[in-house]
Amino acid sequence: MLGRVAHGIFWMYRYLERAENTARLLAAGQRMALTRGDEMADQEWKSILTTLGLRNAYEEHYDEYDSAQVCDFVLRSKHNPESVLSMVERARTNARACRSAITAEVWEAVNEGWMTLRDLLARPVRNSNLNMSLGAIRRESTLARGASHGSMLRNETYCFARLGTFLERADNTARILDVKYYLLLPSLSYVGTPLDTGQWDNVLRSLSAERAYRWLNAGRMDARSIADFLILDERFPRSLVFCYSAMRGNLAELAKLHGSEGTCHAQMRDADLRLNGKTVEDIFDQGLHQFLLEFIAGNQALAGAIAEDYRFVS
Amino acid sequence: MTASDPDKFDEMHMPDGSVREAYTGYNEWLEQQDEGWMRRKAFEAESFFRKTGITFNVYGEDDAEERLIPFDMVPRIVTGAEWRRLSKGIEQRVRALNAFMHDLYHRQEIIRSGRLPERLFRDNAAWLPQMVGFTPPGGVYTHIVGIDLVRTGPDEFMVLEDNARTPSGVSYMLENRETMMAMFPELFSKVKVCDVSDYPRKLAKSLAACAPEGAPDKPSIAVLTPGIYNSAYYEHAFLADQMGAELVEGSDLRVVDSKVHMRTTVGFRPVDVIYRRVDDDFLDPLTFNPDSVLGVPGIMDVYRSGNVTIANAPGTGVADDKAIYSFMPEIVEFYTGEKPLLPNVETFRCADHDALKYVLDNLSELVVKEVHGSGGYGMLIGPTASKKEIADFRKKLEAKPENYIAQPTLSLSTCPIFTKKGLAPRHVDLRPFVLCSPDGVTITPGGLTRVALKKGSLVVNSSQGGGTKDSWVLDD
Numbered sequence: 001m002l003g004r005v006a007h008g009i010f011w012m013y014r015y016l017e018r019a020e021n022t023a024r025l026l027a028a029g030q031r032m033a034l035t036r037g038d039e040m041a042d043q044e045w046k047s048i049l050t051t052l053g054l055r056n057a058y059e060e061h062y063d064e065y066d067s068a069q070v071c072d073f074v075l076r077s078k079h080n081p082e083s084v085l086s087m088v089e090r091a092r093t094n095a096r097a098c099r100s101a102i103t104a105e106v107w108e109a110v111n112e113g114w115m116t117l118r119d120l121l122a123r124p125v126r127n128s129n130l131n132m133s134l135g136a137i138r139r140e141s142t143l144a145r146g147a148s149h150g151s152m153l154r155n156e157t158y159c160f161a162r163l164g165t166f167l168e169r170a171d172n173t174a175r176i177l178d179v180k181y182y183l184l185l186p187s188l189s190y191v192g193t194p195l196d197t198g199q200w201d202n203v204l205r206s207l208s209a210e211r212a213y214r215w216l217n218a219g220r221m222d223a224r225s226i227a228d229f230l231i232l233d234e235r236f237p238r239s240l241v242f243c244y245s246a247m248r249g250n251l252a253e254l255a256k257l258h259g260s261e262g263t264c265h266a267q268m269r270d271a272d273l274r275l276n277g278k279t280v281e282d283i284f285d286q287g288l289h290q291f292l293l294e295f296i297a298g299n300q301a302l303a304g305a306i307a308e309d310y311r312f313v314s
Numbered sequence: 315m316t317a318s319d320p321d322k323f324d325e326m327h328m329p330d331g332s333v334r335e336a337y338t339g340y341n342e343w344l345e346q347q348d349e350g351w352m353r354r355k356a357f358e359a360e361s362f363f364r365k366t367g368i369t370f371n372v373y374g375e376d377d378a379e380e381r382l383i384p385f386d387m388v389p390r391i392v393t394g395a396e397w398r399r400l401s402k403g404i405e406q407r408v409r410a411l412n413a414f415m416h417d418l419y420h421r422q423e424i425i426r427s428g429r430l431p432e433r434l435f436r437d438n439a440a441w442l443p444q445m446v447g448f449t450p451p452g453g454v455y456t457h458i459v460g461i462d463l464v465r466t467g468p469d470e471f472m473v474l475e476d477n478a479r480t481p482s483g484v485s486y487m488l489e490n491r492e493t494m495m496a497m498f499p500e501l502f503s504k505v506k507v508c509d510v511s512d513y514p515r516k517l518a519k520s521l522a523a524c525a526p527e528g529a530p531d532k533p534s535i536a537v538l539t540p541g542i543y544n545s546a547y548y549e550h551a552f553l554a555d556q557m558g559a560e561l562v563e564g565s566d567l568r569v570v571d572s573k574v575h576m577r578t579t580v581g582f583r584p585v586d587v588i589y590r591r592v593d594d595d596f597l598d599p600l601t602f603n604p605d606s607v608l609g610v611p612g613i614m615d616v617y618r619s620g621n622v623t624i625a626n627a628p629g630t631g632v633a634d635d636k637a638i639y640s641f642m643p644e645i646v647e648f649y650t651g652e653k654p655l656l657p658n659v660e661t662f663r664c665a666d667h668d669a670l671k672y673v674l675d676n677l678s679e680l681v682v683k684e685v686h687g688s689g690g691y692g693m694l695i696g697p698t699a700s701k702k703e704i705a706d707f708r709k710k711l712e713a714k715p716e717n718y719i720a721q722p723t724l725s726l727s728t729c730p731i732f733t734k735k736g737l738a739p740r741h742v743d744l745r746p747f748v749l750c751s752p753d754g755v756t757i758t759p760g761g762l763t764r765v766a767l768k769k770g771s772l773v774v775n776s777s778q779g780g781g782t783k784d785s786w787v788l789d790d
Binding site: 001002003004005006093096097099100104107108111112115156258310311314 | 554560
């Protein structure tokens with residue numbers, strides 16, 4: 001396949017994944033804002049904007065952290081080139097540019113998703129409609145993923161689609177954890193005070209992990225078991241280990257199809273060394289923040305190596 | 315019953331309101347349908363096109379918004395017998411066009427014989443000196459041709475225009491049919507219509523047959539598009555997808571070791587046949603427009619050494635010129651030795667002194683076109699033009715008469731469209747799509763029917779508010 005098309009497909013799935021993750025993060029933030037005092041709500045919106053890398057951009061335009069304002073900025077503001085709306089537009093543009101590499105079902109899912117969300121986000125989203133709109137974003141992304149799963153050949157194109165999805169997803173999980181790491185780490189100031197389980201619950205919610213976590217941990221809410229779950233649980237589809245296992249499989253498939261490995265395969269092996277066989281104790285000994293920083297940097301480097309190895313640009 | 319205007323030829327209805335043979339089957343079905351249901355179907359069609367993304371961008375509009383070409387649900391129907399006659403005429407014309415291109419770029423017998431004035435191609439911007447003395451692989455110049463036909467009576471079909479350069483619209487031929495079959499499946503079990511859906515397969519086969527010498531048995535075919543902002547991008551992606559060919563942009567291609575290659579995930583891989591939807595000017599910045607980023611530097615050298623097929627061949631635009639068009643009857647006769655089976659529309663060449671005088675005296679009756687124009691731009695439609703428009707056009711015509719031809723305002727045939735108030739006649743034309751390869755000429759039974767949606771309008775171009783219809787050739 002063409003390098004340009006591999007590039008387009010990889011990013012199309014990254015955008016779709018990112019749009020969905022952003023919607024999930026906003027939904028969790030909204031819930032937090034509704035159940036906590038104003039001060040906690042401000043904190044929550046700040047950390048969400050930080051997680052999305054939008055805090056500076058937001059503060060250039062606004063002084064206050066009103067829920068509706070933050071959501072509008074993240075979802076559709078013209079001042080925000082990384083808005084969900086522009087992500088969905090870019091995913092659709094990429095799908096159009098790679099039209100002959102995807103099936104009609106995938107194209108129609110992405111195109112109709114764009115039409116739906118474009119109309120939905122044409123005007124400011126009111127608080128009363130927020131949940132419905134966020135649900136629609138997740139649904140459209142889910143439809144595109146489902147159409148891909150059900151209709152695409154398991155070939156090179158599919159490998160790049162999956163790599164984009166899981167690379168983006170791993171990045172998202174790592175960022176959410178990192179922004180909250182100071183809350184998860186039992187520090188001196190927390191000793192003896194009841195830990196804010198609401199904060200943790202929110203981390204889980206922003207990764208659609210609350211139900212799975214409850215099932216596995218029956219009532220326990222502590223930093224280590226949450227970090228353990230989100231980083232190391234092989235069953236949870238948004239954990240770092242799960243994402244990397246999927247990426248390892250797709251990279252191996254590419255090596256098999258092409259009969260050769262590239263820099264990205266070597267980097268994948270390095271990443272495996274950092275993740276596999278680790279216990280959550282190892283990670284906390286190293287320092288969670290340090291571990292996540294290295295993970296995020298390694299993830300970005302891997303994206304760069306994939307782009308280079310597979311000639312995404314001339 | 316819907317009576318038609320007795321001065322115009324309506325393809326469905328006779329002046330007394332009875333239905334012509336071609337439309338009998340359709341009419342029987344239509345009379346059984348509920349009007350409200352049909353109206354809802356019209357909305358359904360639009361949403362189908364939106365979802366599939368069958369859109370186009372209008373040149374020169376600021377926002378690159380994608381628009382739909384309006385689709386009308388009443389099919390345009392010709393009988394099998396009518397089609398067989400048309401096909402013969404089309405095949406003859408396309409063979410002549412290819413022979414003409416070859417001659418123009420080689421010995422120029424037609425000019426030596428005095429049948430065609432030399433200035434016609436010397437002044438022609440589409441003429442490419444780089445093509446002189448070169449024969450494209452398989453000897454084919456116009457791999458894909460669209461012949462625009464108009465009709466004025468039961469047996470009066472004539473050619474309005476030849477599109478030998480890069481005819482577009484074939485995706486509408488295919489998608490309009492898909493839409494009709496999805497909306498009215500029972501209609502197709504009642505009326506037998508010739509299938510058009512294997513056009514992409516025929517196109518792939520025809521292009522493969524034109525591969526350069528030394529290409530593998532299954533040559534690698536790519537569709538070269540200017541990109542997603544081009545007005546016909548949908549069609550480029552559609553054809554690549556349907557043929558199983560790569561859809562490439564100029565930046566994907568590179569000349570390596572005297573061959574054209576595409577940048578794949580595993581390195582550069584050779585391309586044997588390029589179905590390009592990029593104009594000649596932009597094909598090769600080293601040879602033509604140096605600012606072009608749409609083309610491939612050095613591709614013309616590869617082409618001239620016989621290592622790649624470019625379809626259609628560069629320089630075929632000469633035949634789209636309207637002054638050349640006016641000589642098509644002579645051209646057909648010169649190369650085939652036969653009388654043309656399909657007539658031209660009567661055409662006055664304003665370069666000729668007498669013709670110019672006649673045209674200037676009768677501007678309000680005539681249609682005047684620029685010889686290099688296309689898409690319905692830069693033309694005067696005398697009967698509907700204002701006095702000022704005519705006066706302005708007169709100045710242009712007097713300043714550069716050789717730049718124009720004129721034609722009588724034809725009484726184009728009409729075909730009904732579906733309106734809120736029921737069926738109403740509108741003017742139509744027809745563009746069948748023709749494939750040429752060393753294996754022969756293939757004409758798909760059908761084509762693109764364009765329809766002027768405004769009452770009385772003669773302009774069918776999509777860029778100027780025209781719509782399309784599904785075009786049926788009856789399998790009778």
